[in-house]
Amino acid sequence: MPKGRKRQNRKRIGRWTAQRLAVLDEFLQGGEHLSARDVYQRLREKEINLGIATVYRSLDFLIEIGLLRQYDFGSGEAKYELNDDEADQHHHMVCRVCGKVINYSKFVKRGLSLVKDIKMELEKNYGFKINSHQFEFRGVCGVCGD
Amino acid sequence: MPKGRKRQNRKRIGRWTAQRLAVLDEFLQGGEHLSARDVYQRLREKEINLGIATVYRSLDFLIEIGLLRQYDFGSGEAKYELNDDEADQHHHMVCRVCGKVINYSKFVKRGLSLVKDIKMELEKNYGFKINSHQFEFRGVCGVCGD
């Protein structure tokens, strides 16, 4: 996560401004793995013009309240997507040549008990409170291979 | 998220220069989760002065030949470490407050068959050739919590 500015501890929830709603809406309308610039440009095409800094701030806000999640797939920019709840969680496979990202959700159920055990172990041995996990596979996609 | 542009494809053959050996040696001597700047500064303290660009190029080279691996733990800079072979692989738990990274290797064996099945499924359904995977847990460490 970028070295964001320090966040105040006991603040109330932020305000639902038109800009934040517009950013969220891009994801609700199906946007997957969008970068800040992606969101910025999509809104621009709809003549909704917000500053790029506001896009970043809105994304941070939406992460803070739990609606979005941030990923780094190695493209040089952070990607964002809706934050599934645990049971529906999906994971990612990334092509290391073209950067294509594929969602998969098979085996999530089968992995759940393993995840639960790891969480317990980590919390017991290291005093961590685990909030989230991600499994990521890297390789070469069919187009880039051969 | 590491800033800067995407890594470009570069040629494959390489020479074992003193600089590349020096960079590798930092990891062989026990360096874990080092950033390019970490490596640069450690070598500097030993009066081995290479340019920061050469550090980056050496890290890329060492990744290319399979000796190193790159991670992004959200600190804003990429981290590098020795590339374990599959059976000894470890995974990471990251504190989202202070950025501390902990290695853990428990449950790796138990996860192996799950990983194998996921790989087969992904290769069959999507035509991917999987090279690596990583499991990452995020949360708050004992120092930062409470």
Added chain:
DNA sequence: AAGCTAATGAGAAAGATTATCATTAGCAAT
């Protein structure tokens, strides 16, 4: 309507990584 303060916009700044290019050095063949 007034007052408070969070949020915004524009642009500057920061910071990590990559590109450029003249120079150096590793390697192979002589």
Added chain:
DNA sequence: ATTGCTAATGATAATCTTTCTCATTAGCTT
């Protein structure tokens, strides 16, 4: 050892994503 070829290096500029600054706007609350 010398020559010749070419990859690698060093210094630095450029690039790109993300954050900071600060004057202004807008969302709540009273």
